[in-house]
Amino acid sequence: MDSGFTRRHFFYGSVLAGAVPAGGFGSVPSLKALGYKSPNEKLNIAAIGAGGRAVPDISGCAGENIVALADPDEKRAEATYKRFEKAPKYKDFRRMLDKEANHIDAVIIATPDHMHGTAAMWSMERGKHVFVEKPLTRTVWEARQLTKAAARYQVATQMGNQGYSNDGARVASEIIWSGEIGQVTEVHAWTTRPIWPQGMVEVPKEEPVPSPLDWDAWLGIANLRPYTSGGFDSAAAAPEPASGAPGSRSPRYGFYLPFNWRGFFDFGCGPLGDMACHILGAVNMALLLGAPTSVEVVKQEGKSSFAFPKKSVTVFEFPARKNMAAVKVYWYDAATGPMYRPPGIAESEPLIGGEGAFGRRPPMPGMGPGGVRAGAPAAARPGAGMRGAAAGPGGAGTAPGAGARGGPGGFAGREGVVFVGDKGVLTTDTYGASVRLLPEARHKEYKLPPELLTRSPGHYRDWIRACKGGEPACSEFSVAGPFTEWVVMGVIALHFEGKLRWDSAKMRFTNNQEANRYVKPAFRKGWSFT
Helix, strand or coil, X not given: CCCCCCHHHHHHHHHHCCCCCCCCCCCCHHHCCCCCCCCCCCCEEEEECCCCCHHHHHHHCCCCEEEEEXXXXXXXXXXXXXXXXXXXXXXXXXXXXXXXXXXXXXXXXXXXXXXXXXHHHHHHHCCCEEEEECCCCCCHHHHHHHHHHHHHHCCCEEEECHHHHCHHHHHHHHHHHCCCCCCEEEEEEECCCCCCCCCCCCCCCCCCCCCCECHHHHHCCCCCCCCCCCCCCHHHCCCCCCCCCCCCCCHHHCCCCCCHHHHECCCCCHHHHHHXXXXXXXXXXXXXXXXXXXXXEEEEECCCCCECCCEXXXXXXXXXXXXXXXXXXXXXXXXXXCCCECCCCCCCCCCCCCCCCECCCCCCCCCCCCXXXXXXXXXXXXXXXXXXXXXXXXXXXXXXXXCCXXXXXXXXXXXXXEEEECCCEEEECCCCCCEEEECHHHHHXXXXXXXXXXXXXXXXXXXHHHHCCCCCCCCCHHHHHHHHHHHHHHHHHCCCCCCEEEECCCXXXXXXXXHHHHCCCCCCCCCCCX
16 A cells, blocks of 8 residues: 555645535534534424435434425325324425424425426525435426525535445545545446336326325425326235336326326436436546536437437536546447446456445435345356447437346346546446445456545434534535536437537526526426525
8 A cells, every 4th residue: 555645646736726625525523523513402493395205215214303204196105104194294395384384494305306406495595404315406497596595594514326425436536536446537328217108298188186186285386287197096006027218116106196207308307317316426536527618418318308318418518627637528329238348358347346346325214225236246247238439429229238126216237327537447336335446357456546535424413413503514525516417418408419518607598598497497486496
């Protein structure tokens, strides 16, 4: 192991000077003391959204006091409502905030993507700390507004991208900052999503709104439209294979809700919104990414005017940063196996995870232990996917990779990231864990560099500690806001052919005026952002 001040230690300093958000990665040793002003005092937490993804979020914070709940779908929220019987219940979160504000310290927001920004702003304006599910917002403008509001109102914030809290993302960052793989000029990341229908071209006929659902409150800021289940009983839905992407759920889940809203431009952000904030978390952290200079969808299949396509490939271009070279980030969805294999890496080698991978991911409430831990058995053997020079834009392969499950988010190897440096290759899994150097022989001989980033006590604990006066959470809005901005630019690019060039300071595309219509959402009459 290196000792003293070597060239790579100087690389650390020059790259990180002023670049890592103060406290944003848990950067002070107060974690051991938890940093609380009043560690024994419990927070009074409300939740906007009580079913679906809100369930593990609420469970992750249930050591505090859950004092109020809001969800427009009483059926979806039923189990949570029974669990917290004494908490007041509302269908419209605005009424909850108006009536319960004096009894609330903090708010969990786990709604469809299109309501994240409005719910968070209403909460922060009232001085409430907020935990907002990923993606932070559906649009660039909303993300920018929340970043500013968090600083203005001085509240504790966190986006629900758990990968930012695990050790693996930090290990990957430290390896890259050490100069071990040289300058990273290319990143390839892929997801198995969507697991919901996409590419629809017709909207089914109108149906009566089910009695437990407040359709107006569910739509929120979105344009009013007739309710439809698509002719299927969402209450009877069960996960089961269907045509389209691997593992996709049956359309019996209902046309819009409670799950399929992710596939609609008006409500969700597709696979990017569901998984990029996880899978690209280690990328954003390690490469200190700010705003891209351009974004382009280079391939899409099953295009629709109102729904996300069945599959797509998107390329983000980032300029040089600090001592880091310009980099292209390739994003592939609807993957059934690894979408890029570096030249010279044997087919027999596991691309993601495998024996001795660095950086484990702790269990997340409501999701089981999962994770691929250091020293775990070899993970999935990769399938064909994309190879070497064939890994350029538009050539996404779809050959399946076999393998055992690698925890929440997909099969080991079927979701992951490849960092391509001029001196080597590094890979991570869905949540930034299972860090691996390629080839395998290099990984076995490698000794980790010194730790620069203090390890997190856990994603929810991070936020709760911040709410009580401790250090800022690892994915506070000063980090999560800019990250979300570039992720959701990929959604805008789906509407257009060719490269969209971005001016971050002016928050606009410079070569396509029509694309700027999608930077900020429209607000339906009766609904406001503030």
